[in-house]
Amino acid sequence: MKKNTGPKRMDDIARLAGVSKPTVSRALQDSPLVSDETKKRILEIARRHGYVVNRNAQNLRRRRTDTIAVVIDFPHLPDNRLTDPFHFELLGNITNALAVRQQDVLLCSSQSAHSGGFEHLLSNKGVDGIIFLGQSGHHEEFRALARTAVPFVVWGAHRDDATYCVLGSDNPLGGRLVAERFRSLKRKRAMFLGPRGHIEIEQRHRSFAESWGRAFEELEVPDLSFVASRDAMLERLDSGKPAPDAVFAGSDTMAMGALAALRERGIEVPADCSVCGYDDSPSAVHHSPPLTTIRQDTRMAGAILVERLMQAIQGTPAASVLLPTDLIVRAT
Template identity: 35%
Template sequence: MASPDSVRKPTIRDVARVAGVSHGTVSRVINGGHWVSPEARTAVEEAIARTGYTVSHAARSLATGRANSVAFLLTEPHHLLFSDPTFALLLRGATETLAQRSMTLVLLVADTAAERANIEHYVRAGHVDGVLLISSHESNPLLASLIAAGIPTVCSGVPLGDRAHVPTVSVDEEGSAREMTRYLMTRGYRKIAVITGPDDTPGGRFRLIGFREEMGDGFDPDLVEQDVYSSEAGAAAMTRLLERAPDIDAVFAASDVMAVGAIAAIRRAGKRVPEDIAVAGFDDSGLAETHDPPLTTMRQPWADISRTMVDMVLDVISGTPRESVVLPTTLVVRESA
């Protein structure tokens, strides 16, 4: 009886024979290439399942000079990866999309200068083929370093500063904030506060701009708070707002996590949501729907964002230029406002 080690493993030519296509077509399907008809792709995928063929990533890397992996790079404190559900949604979507291409996602977190240096060295050494930059701060030098090194990079959100040559996948931050602010105003709220993110991030800066522009003459700088995206920061910001203006009747928090913190602070102050103060968020990351009360929020298309980022970075890796993409948001009305 033959030992398991002596049983011949199926090859790419076996797959081609079963599928009735050339081994070149099989190779293009395996490597996620274009120019393969849907019929041929289906035939190859069925033949792979029938033969039990598995890709040799080591051999493919030697042949192509690629690592067959992409970095998911988060430039935030580590705890936000677990406390902010938006990052988990993007991580899951990117992982699933890359798995369909038989590629691996490598999670990298660079908060400190030492972490940034280590990750820059890791990426430059060729351990990944490209980078999905999930968050960016204007003062963070990492993006500039990636660009200077010629690392294929795609950003989630439009980075601040001169980054015109970096493809991005974003939503209309200003327009979305204007839509939410307009909704609150049409509901009859007049003394509307805003809690937004750091000014050196695109979400923090542009959502505040959209709010201010939509409020027009009704904009009051004393009703503005900016802080990090966390529940604790949202609660602290709401407490400060209530101390300055206890007659606030609505608040727009530029993330669901901050909105949850704001609601906790409102309740500690003896007020009700939405009867005394309406609260609106931004993201619709799952937290909004399950919270009590459920949050009115701006829904970002998380699956589309992560899928588009992966498609884009793979094109950039293969040498195909890509234009930046802006995806639509959706106003979701629930009980909080």
């Protein structure tokens, strides 16, 4: 009679490993209740005998889909399009952190998510939780959502009245670091470049103003784009007023737009004007000249956003996190 050499069942794996069936189940789910040594032995036996975990059945038992919705909402991007390198890097690091946990990603626009309702995302779209990238204009909506059973976390700015888990960098510290840098360079005619109504940039602006402690120029732009910042700066430089000798832009992309305008008008950087951005996006180091900026650690941000969301999905309260920021001095 021919011996059966086909794939084994969980009962077979338990017998071969000398453990109970529940222990095998926990080991295959990477449970901390099983020691690393036992887990390794069980996984090795399972692979050797062709045992494949039925994820659909497993998820059905746990009432989980292992799918996370990422809702992108940056209203100050031109035409609401995702074009800034910083946002791509943040999204990529979130995706990587989810992949490590074997989680799938469902990308959603803010319009579809808000119009359909967040409970709709969990029930109809089959997701376990939501990561919101962008907070402007939805603070009260998030406060209301925190009173429901929807697990979610937000990338944005810290607020004293936030009743939900929000992860963001220390924007006030960033503003202070730039002001201190400009003072150390003996700059006198400082300018802040950025849009109004963007909570994270407003925090950077307010902290810069408090730390600078003297009058400075504010140049408002309609959005976060390179083109809007370049055009606004060109118009300002052509106004006949003395050019600024220091520019703090609310993002790296806006800083690069300002640098392009300064170059077009023959203003030397950093000899005549110092420029500082915010984000330390991948393009900052490769720009010519390399951009001085405030660093936001997107790898850490992605990992902690996912960690906090997993806590919320498991029913554990997830605390907000304030990420450290650093001044990265380069050539501008």
